[in-house]
Amino acid sequence: MLERLIHSLETSPVMKRGEYNYFINPITDGVPLLEPALLREIGCAMVRNLDLAKIDKIVVCEAMGIHIGVAFSMMTDIPLVVVRKRPYDLPGEVAVHQATGYSKGELYLNGVAAGDRVVIIDDVCSTGGTLRALISAIEQVGAEIADICVVIGRGDADIGRPLKTLVRIEVSETQVRVVDTCL
Numbered sequence: 001m002l003e004r005l006i007h008s009l010e011t012s013p014v015m016k017r018g019e020y021n022y023f024i025n026p027i028t029d030g031v032p033l034l035e036p037a038l039l040r041e042i043g044c045a046m047v048r049n050l051d052l053a054k055i056d057k058i059v060v061c062e063a064m065g066i067h068i069g070v071a072f073s074m075m076t077d078i079p080l081v082v083v084r085k086r087p088y089d090l091p092g093e094v095a096v097h098q099a100t101g102y103s104k105g106e107l108y109l110n111g112v113a114a115g116d117r118v119v120i121i122d123d124v125c126s127t128g129g130t131l132r133a134l135i136s137a138i139e140q141v142g143a144e145i146a147d148i149c150v151v152i153g154r155g156d157a158d159i160g161r162p163l164k165t166l167v168r169i170e171v172s173e174t175q176v177r178v179v180d181t182c183l
């Protein structure tokens, strides 16, 4: 299992975004293209690794959490909430600040209510800025976070909660190395 993901990572190009070594991969960028078999492989691995007991909603972040969230939602029949990068000004919307290794912005959460039990999933965790922002937004509405899982972990960010990763990687200026897997 995860052979496709590991192969895609070990053949990922790396570019500079400022000082940040940014790897380019189908799962994290949709570039150059995303094979359905790779998406299925990841969906199955998430189903096997997440605690799905009594989960009301899956929460993902725009943009590169969406395809993973859709696959996972269709496999589990659990509704999907997409945290957006633009406001809708709906009642109860929560805004939080997001900072990554190469960008800053605001995130807007709608569709999660007090008492909901949710899982957060994303493509990658690097500095942890995005997951910390998502956790803060969900805590502000009074929902319960049952589990958090990303496909790819790089670095050792502290998000203040347990984090599941399908694979862990190291990124140099020229290449990606897979150093651990969940299996």
Ligand SMILES: O=P(O)(O)OC[C@H]1O[C@H](OP(=O)(O)OP(=O)(O)O)[C@H](O)[C@@H]1O
Binding pocket: 061, 062, 063, 064, 065, 099, 100, 101, 103, 122, 123, 124, 125, 126, 127, 128, 129, 130, 131
């Ligand atoms: O751990 P971090 O340093 O926060 O990095 C992880 C985040 O970076 C990417 O999102 P990004 O905001 O670049 O946008 P995108 O999904 O729209 O490409 C990725 O999809 C993660 O959400």
Ligand SMILES: Nc1nc2[nH]cnc2c(=O)[nH]1
Binding pocket: 021, 022, 023, 024, 025, 028, 029, 100, 101, 124, 125, 126
């Ligand atoms: N594609 C991609 N997304 C990221 N999100 C945070 N770091 C990275 C990275 O190196 N590559």
